[in-house]
Amino acid sequence: MWASMLLPGIAGPPVSIKRGSNFLYLLDPPGPSGAPTTVLGGPETSGSGIVGLGEPMCDALVYEPIPYRSALRDGATHVLVCRTKPDGGNVCGRPSLFERLIVRRFWKRKTGLGRVFKFVSNMRHKKIYAEDILYLNSKTSETRPFTSPVSPISGPSSDPYSPSSPHVMSVALPSGSPEIGRTETGRMPIFSGVRRGFAAMYDAVVEDEAMRGRGMEIATKIFCDDIMDTYDPEKEGWEEWCKREGRDPWGGLGGDGR
Numbered sequence: 001m002w003a004s005m006l007l008p009g010i011a012g013p014p015v016s017i018k019r020g021s022n023f024l025y026l027l028d029p030p031g032p033s034g035a036p037t038t039v040l041g042g043p044e045t046s047g048s049g050i051v052g053l054g055e056p057m058c059d060a061l062v063y064e065p066i067p068y069r070s071a072l073r074d075g076a077t078h079v080l081v082c083r084t085k086p087d088g089g090n091v092c093g094r095p096s097l098f099e100r101l102i103v104r105r106f107w108k109r110k111t112g113l114g115r116v117f118k119f120v121s122n123m124r125h126k127k128i129y130a131e132d133i134l135y136l137n138s139k140t141s142e143t144r145p146f147t148s149p150v151s152p153i154s155g156p157s158s159d160p161y162s163p164s165s166p167h168v169m170s171v172a173l174p175s176g177s178p179e180i181g182r183t184e185t186g187r188m189p190i191f192s193g194v195r196r197g198f199a200a201m202y203d204a205v206v207e208d209e210a211m212r213g214r215g216m217e218i219a220t221k222i223f224c225d226d227i228m229d230t231y232d233p234e235k236e237g238w239e240e241w242c243k244r245e246g247r248d249p250w251g252g253l254g255g256d257g258r
Helices: 069-073 097-110 114-121 124-140 187-205 215-222 225-229 237-245
Strands: 015-019 024-027 055-057 078-082 167-171
Touching (some): 097 114, 114 124, 124 167, 167 187, 187 215, 187 225
Parallel strands (some): 078 167
Antiparallel strands (some): 015 055
8 A cells, every 4th residue: 555654544545456367466556547557567568567457455454454364365274473462452442533534534535445434434344353363362272282283274164263273373462561652653662562572472482381481581681771772773773782792693593693
């Protein structure tokens, strides 16, 4: 989606996509005729850059707020879902007046996608999100062995809860964890959010049971406060701090760690 990052809710038209058998072709926004025709990439054009009409594609937040369903449809058998919101939140809250104004302005007036406007206005995207949370919580609490044989989901009729369904695990911050605002630009709040996310992931995947629950302790050692003392927009604070302390920033990761 073409968008302005300066003001919330200020966005251009959805990016147009032409689906091929093996490729997605990105098209230019509509011209005076209203038809997007110029391909920005794709081998079938043979340099001409001209194709037929494309399909407008919008933010997946509308139809897939947590993008794991696409992975299952594509045949994934083991899926790790990293959520950005803490557990325990209200997943079906009513939108604010500001959000309702943005929805009407963007989907109905600016892009003319009335069906999407109706879908969002009826809170159907929230229904999908609530279903996702229930499903992910159920799958994460499963006790079957991670190595047990599974079968990819073959279609809408497949039972996502069957004993042979794909392994799906979600990781989220504990209930009550502070959230970073959408327009937050402060270094320390964002840095603290990185710590909390690292701690949650560490506690979820660390193999040594004696280390579980120590994620924040480890995060504080790796993402220590001293990193914030170094600020250069052209350099990474973590690497600069390691150089100052005589440490290898990628030690133990193998190679250059990237």
